[in-house]
Amino acid sequence: MKILLYNPDNGVTRNFMPHLWMFLLQALTPSGHEVLLVDGNAQPMDEAGIAQFVRDNNIGLVGIGAMTRMIAKAYRMADAVRATGVPVVMGGPHVTEMADEALGRDGGPRHADAVALGEADATWPRIVEDAARGQLKDVYAPVDAFGQESKPSLKEYPVIPWQSIDLKQFNLVPKAATALLQKIGEGWGTFRIIPVESGRGCPYGCEFCTVTGFFGDSIRFRTNESVVNELLSLKARARSEKGQMAVFFIDDNFAINIKRTKSLLRDIIAAKAQVHWVAQISANLLRDGELVDLIAASGGKWIFIGMESIDPANLKDMNKGFNKPGEYAAVLERLASRNVYAITSFIFGMDNDTVGVAERTLGQVRTWPPGLPIFGLLTPLPATPLYKRLEKAGRLTRPKHWQEFIPFAMAHTPLKMTIEEAHAEVDQGWAQAYSPEALAAAVDSLNDQPLGYRVNIFLARLCFRGIYFPMMGEMAWVKVIAQNRRTIFKLVKEGFTAGAWRGAPARIPASPVPQVEAIETIAQAAEG
Numbered sequence: 001m002k003i004l005l006y007n008p009d010n011g012v013t014r015n016f017m018p019h020l021w022m023f024l025l026q027a028l029t030p031s032g033h034e035v036l037l038v039d040g041n042a043q044p045m046d047e048a049g050i051a052q053f054v055r056d057n058n059i060g061l062v063g064i065g066a067m068t069r070m071i072a073k074a075y076r077m078a079d080a081v082r083a084t085g086v087p088v089v090m091g092g093p094h095v096t097e098m099a100d101e102a103l104g105r106d107g108g109p110r111h112a113d114a115v116a117l118g119e120a121d122a123t124w125p126r127i128v129e130d131a132a133r134g135q136l137k138d139v140y141a142p143v144d145a146f147g148q149e150s151k152p153s154l155k156e157y158p159v160i161p162w163q164s165i166d167l168k169q170f171n172l173v174p175k176a177a178t179a180l181l182q183k184i185g186e187g188w189g190t191f192r193i194i195p196v197e198s199g200r201g202c203p204y205g206c207e208f209c210t211v212t213g214f215f216g217d218s219i220r221f222r223t224n225e226s227v228v229n230e231l232l233s234l235k236a237r238a239r240s241e242k243g244q245m246a247v248f249f250i251d252d253n254f255a256i257n258i259k260r261t262k263s264l265l266r267d268i269i270a271a272k273a274q275v276h277w278v279a280q281i282s283a284n285l286l287r288d289g290e291l292v293d294l295i296a297a298s299g300g301k302w303i304f305i306g307m308e309s310i311d312p313a314n315l316k317d318m319n320k321g322f323n324k325p326g327e328y329a330a331v332l333e334r335l336a337s338r339n340v341y342a343i344t345s346f347i348f349g350m351d352n353d354t355v356g357v358a359e360r361t362l363g364q365v366r367t368w369p370p371g372l373p374i375f376g377l378l379t380p381l382p383a384t385p386l387y388k389r390l391e392k393a394g395r396l397t398r399p400k401h402w403q404e405f406i407p408f409a410m411a412h413t414p415l416k417m418t419i420e421e422a423h424a425e426v427d428q429g430w431a432q433a434y435s436p437e438a439l440a441a442a443v444d445s446l447n448d449q450p451l452g453y454r455v456n457i458f459l460a461r462l463c464f465r466g467i468y469f470p471m472m473g474e475m476a477w478v479k480v481i482a483q484n485r486r487t488i489f490k491l492v493k494e495g496f497t498a499g500a501w502r503g504a505p506a507r508i509p510a511s512p513v514p515q516v517e518a519i520e521t522i523a524q525a526a527e528g
């Protein structure tokens with residue numbers, strides 16, 4: 001049987017990275033079946049397009065996964081597939097919480113023939129075999145022989161065959177430039193950001209988050225060996241096609257068990273499996289200087305930090321009191337001193353937010369090392385404690401907001417400002433943080449660093465701008481480039497200066513920064 005795994009786009013922004021679930025389910029598919037992958041972010045498709053694809057490729061089963069904000073599109077695509085007579089199975093966080101909606105048991109139309117609840121590592125092979133026999137069940141739940149919910153331990157993790165997977169659709173280098181760039185130096189003919197997980201689960205239970213409910217509060221880890229081997233295989237793939245590969249460790253909190261994270265990073269260094277990587281780590285765990293040393297030495301470049309708010313009262317309300325705004329600056333300086341920078345994520349529209357929250361937040365951001373601030377609105381996702389609290393208080397203005405996805409629009413009334421004021425705060429956050437002046441200031445703040453760092457922050461800011469400002473078409477890019485011409489001209493001019501690209505010491509030598517060799521010695525000693 002031929003199977004299509006499809007992930008919809010949200011119609012507004014493009015993900016820079018493919019979704020792990022597709023590669024994982026592909027690797028877990030029983031032999032004898034062929035799996036094709038289409039990520040709507042890389043290969044945009046509409047309803048007619050997917051129906052045509054299914055017919056042209058003689059597909060026998062379609063699997064669709066989606067987050068809440070993509071679910072309306074996912075349902076439309078599922079309807080189009082089912083109209084061709086091919087069954088659809090849906091999975092992922094949204095349908096796990098809203099299975100009745102997907103199956104048409106809540107009075108609405110049916111969109112899926114079957115729903116896979118929760119983590120589908122163990123149920124997927126069963127789903128495929130049932131579909132091949134034409135005996136799909138409505139619901140597949142991950143339970144053990146006693147009917148108890150069971151979660152994969154991750155100790156036996158499937159090998160994802162990165163060497164042979166067709167990754168063409170996920171190349172971030174524009175097609176026109178690929179041939180030329182493949183000839184330059186180490187090669188930039190391809191550049192991909194690949195999702196890798198090293199563990200699942202988070203015990204923190206922040207009020208707005210789906211993760212603790214979905215993956216559970218006990219954390220499960222892959223073995224270091226299995227992660228290291230995956231990195232080595234990705235490196236080999238990049239080398240073989242004269243390209244570049246970076247990894248996004250998608251764990252919700254990559255350093256949730258610091259001892260284990262340090263041991264993994266030491267093993268990565270010892271095996272020379274370093275790649276440039278990004279990971280999500282909460283600020284409280286970045287107090288540990290040795291951890292930050294190992295992050296830098298193992299290839300860590302960007303750390304995503306869910307700061308959420310600079311107001312401790314908001315953080316307490318969200319059950320995220322472990323975030324201490326007073327230490328944000330020190331954490332970011334600690335990272336920057338090793339040339340690691342942060343993606344700092346903020347949520348506006350929390351109960352203690354008032355008009356001016358954007359400017360207050362930006363005021364802090366401007367005093368920190370340059371990074372990538374991002375701004376969103378508090379969103380009640382189904383089944384989260386936040387959703388339940390707001391529903392009980394009668395504060396939901398669009399209780400089924402996902403049925404009509406509107407980007408950056410609130411679905412409930414904040415307490416101390418209006419919905420419109422909250423929207424204006426997010427607009428202001430993005431407009432100020434990504435203005436040509438802010439980009440120039442971020443680049444200038446790294447004037448004591450080699451050119452590569454300044455180019456890096458500039459390109460990253462340009463790309464991150466695309467999360468909020470529509471940057472889908474060529475004209476949008478031309479406009480942005482014109483607005484930032486002074487900074488671009490300055491960087492290009494410097495590029496022609498001898499030595500501009502050469503390395504320099506880390507930015508703020510807050511503590512001695514160990515070299516890779518030194519870390520390797522530590523790792524070997526630890527092994528011994």
Ligand code: B12
Binds near residue numbers: 010
């Ligand atoms: C990486 C990631 C991203 C990436 C993009 C996704 C990508 N390319 O991988 C980035 C950083 C861009 C991102 C952005 C956002 N994300 Co995000 N993201 C994640 C994260 C951390 C990991 C996803 C992952 O790969 N997990 C590991 C895989 C193995 O798990 P999985 O995807 O759930 O798949 C398993 C099962 O669900 C199931 N399954 C999934 N799909 C399917 C399909 C079928 C057919 C079957 C049978 C089974 C199945 O099987 C898999 C194996 O068990 C998750 C949290 C998490 N731990 O999952 C949040 C998460 C998915 N994100 C979330 C959110 C809210 C967002 C944003 C809206 C944040 C924001 N405010 O801007 C944006 C939206 C992006 C967009 N496109 O519009 C929420 C979604 C909740 C929800 N109900 O929708 C999550 C759960 C985190 C949270 N805080 O609650 N995200």
Ligand code: SF4
Binds near residue numbers: 206210252282
């Ligand atoms: S720390 Fe992150 S993953 Fe864990 S519950 Fe809070 S927001 Fe969710």
